Amino acid sequence: MSHSPLAKLAGPSALGAGLLIVAAQLVMLPFDPKDHVATTTDRVFQVGGVVYLAGFVLLLLTLVGLGDRLARAAGTFGTVAVVVALAGTMLLGGDLWFETFAVPWLADQAPASLDTDPTTLLALGAFASYISFAAGWLLVGLAGWRARTFPVPISVGIAIGGVIGFQAMLAPWCVPLALAVGALGVWLLRAAPAAAPTLAAEAPPSGGQHVAG
Numbered sequence: 001m002s003h004s005p006l007a008k009l010a011g012p013s014a015l016g017a018g019l020l021i022v023a024a025q026l027v028m029l030p031f032d033p034k035d036h037v038a039t040t041t042d043r044v045f046q047v048g049g050v051v052y053l054a055g056f057v058l059l060l061l062t063l064v065g066l067g068d069r070l071a072r073a074a075g076t077f078g079t080v081a082v083v084v085a086l087a088g089t090m091l092l093g094g095d096l097w098f099e100t101f102a103v104p105w106l107a108d109q110a111p112a113s114l115d116t117d118p119t120t121l122l123a124l125g126a127f128a129s130y131i132s133f134a135a136g137w138l139l140v141g142l143a144g145w146r147a148r149t150f151p152v153p154i155s156v157g158i159a160i161g162g163v164i165g166f167q168a169m170l171a172p173w174c175v176p177l178a179l180a181v182g183a184l185g186v187w188l189l190r191a192a193p194a195a196a197p198t199l200a201a202e203a204p205p206s207g208g209q210h211v212a213g
Contacts, residue, residue: 004068006064006065006068007065007066007068007069008065008192009061009062009064009065010061010062010065010066010069010185010188011065011185011186011188011189011192012185012189013058013059013061013062013065013185014058014062014065014181014182014184014185014188015182015185015186015189016055016058016185017055017056017058017059017061017062017178017181017182017185018055018178018179018180018181018182018183018185019055019182020051020052020054020055020058021052021055021056021059021174021175021177021178021181022175022178022179022182023051024048024049024051024052024055024171025048025052025171025172025173025174025175025178026171026172026175027044027045027047027048027051028045028048028049028052028171029171029172031045031171033170036103036107036111036114036115037107037111037114040099040103040104040107040114041104041107041108046100046104049096049099049100050100052096052100053093053096053097053100055178056089056092056093056096057093059089059093059181060086060089060090060093062181062184062185063082063085063086063089063140064086066082066140067079067082069149070082070140070143070144070147070149073143073147073148073149074143074144074146074147074149075147077139077142077143077146078143078147078149080139081136081139081140081142081143082140082143084132084135084136084139085133085136085137085139085140086136087132087136088129088131088132088133088134088135088136088137089133089136089137091128091129091132091133092129092130092132092133092168092169094129095126095129095169096169099169130166130167130168130169131166133162133165133166133168134162134163134165134166134168135162136162137158137159137161137162137165137177138159138162138163139162140158140159140162141155141156141157141158141159141160141161141162141180142155142159144158145159150184150187151187153183154180154183154184154187157176157179157180157183158177158180158181158184160176160180161174161176161177161178161179161180161181162177164176164177165177
């Protein structure tokens with residue numbers, strides 16, 4: 001188990017990500033995703049988008065904190081899982097930033113642009129974000145289960161939540177992953193105090209050796 005400062009962020013950031021994402025998705029759930037103008041210009045929906053984006057930032061911090069742990073326990077598979085999840089979360093986070101800050105401006109200044117079919121390049125970029133996000137978190141769950149790094153129910157929940165998260169830009173499809181990540185945060189925070197006595201017992205004496213005269 002890694003106890004670097006970044007690794008210690010994994011528990012709080014995972015719990016925070018779970019709470020923020022669930023809250024944001026519940027706020028965004030009543031809105032019609034097909035009515036781009038009315039939905040994206042609504043202040044409540046915009047607040048939900050900002051909260052959702054903050055949750056994604058914490059998701060990234062969670063992956064950074066878990067990276068060494070998964071790489072050590074699951075080897076190459078764990079490393080690949082973290083890298084794919086980092087890329088997917090970053091890409092989908094960029095999509096979420098655009099939806100949160102740029103789309104409301106487009107809805108106000110050029111609403112017709114939101115009703116046109118996306119270009120091939122834009123569609124491919126969106127699909128790459130969705131599939132890499134889903135695949136990354138699926139792999140993280142499988143790596144945690146394979147190496148028994150996390151409790152099996154949490155690992156399975158992350159894997160399933162990752163697959164469902166293919167549609168994470170729409171509420172409530174990211175809630176399952178958020179609940180699993182939040183549960184992981186609780187588990188990590190509860191496991192940390194138990195690991196502290198072991199570290200203290202293994203730590204070398206702080207003073208020099210006493211030599212009898």
